[in-house]
Amino acid sequence: MSELLEAVRSGASGRELAEIDLPTRYRAAFTLKDEVGIFEGQEDKDVRRSLHVGEVEMPEIAPDECVVAVMSAAINFNTVWSAIFEPVPTFTFLEKFGRQGWYGARHDLPYHILGSDAAGVVVRTGAGVKHWKVGDHVVISPSYVDEEDHGSYDDGMMSETQLAWGFETNFGALGEYCVAKANQLIKKPAHLTWEEAGSNTLCAGTAYRMLVGAHGARMKQGDVVLVWGATGGLGSFATQLVLNGGGIPVAVVSSEEKAEIVRSQGCEHVINRSELDLGEGGLRSPKAGRILGEAIRRRVGEDPGIVFEYLGRETFGASVYVAKRGGKIVTCGSSTGYKHEYDNRFLWMRLKSIIGSHGFNYHEAVQVNRLFGLGMIHPTLSRSYPLDEAGEATRAVQTNQHVGKVAVLCGATAEGQGVTDPVLRERIGEEKFHLFRR
Structure with missing residues (x-):
């Protein structure tokens, strides 16, 4: 255990932290380049085989970067992709980045430190960092944007060089420390614990851009929104954002247990x-859209104006069908398969739109964390694991043995640490933070 991390844990001031040497090595969860291909020909690609925890070198930081002592991180599905080396090994991204001079070359290593969500304490700032200081409590946005790319000034996601931190870059969230650009840092919501604060930004920011931001569906009050997978990482935040914005969510889940969780969030x-009689074809059968549409109309009396899509092949045909005339299907992924089939007549003849959405820009990340800070939306954390069990945490996500979000305690020694505004937390009510732990 480094002296610096111990000082962070004890609540040392920024001045005190700045006087303690940065360690040259730290513990982190990583994959190894020489293990690419270990899952070839295997049906069960168990990430516990490929995700290792051990010591790594502390990199030199660039003028626009910070070192953050990570108190807690989260598992997202991109960590699963990294650990099974699909759809391409992430070392391919690191090699490409490595061709961009010393700044990128630091990332091209025989190991890849994963993780795209984190909360922690700034312990070092680069010479060019202006708005952050040692001792600041932050969460980290995974959107890694080059300020010299003109596209980023219109929308960070329009930058041709935009990367996903901890997936397409090295030195990610799953370690005692991480390295992030200053324009990834966001003030931590003061009433949240480390594990709660560190589990939100990737999924909540994605849902915010899809539903609320100017680049997505631009939901308005009274809009009926169909939310697939409403207890997943994305869906659990989408439901809250619809309710918070005056919309009417219709949540789709796979069990009565999950239905109760969604109802506890206020979704009617x-x-x-x-329980839908879909037959052998399931949601991909030709009649699925009609059956689902009838179920929606029985509940709210009309077709959805927005469909929140990320499941892809299994659900996309039904999504296109059930959206109302002029409705929008907004999609950010395809977890059940990338090749979609749908009847295009229901798209063009009823003037519907498909909106592609990917990640979120810095402004959107700040805005969604502001909603957390105001207590208007809440974390959906279901379980935390210690850093030594990062492989088990990733396996839980890989096999869908979870609801909401899964956290990994990196520098924090236990759950419940990091709250600096207990008054707001008490006013919101402790039960709001434990709905997904049932």
């Missing part, structure tokens, strides 16, 4: 898809 209209 829930569809348990296991």
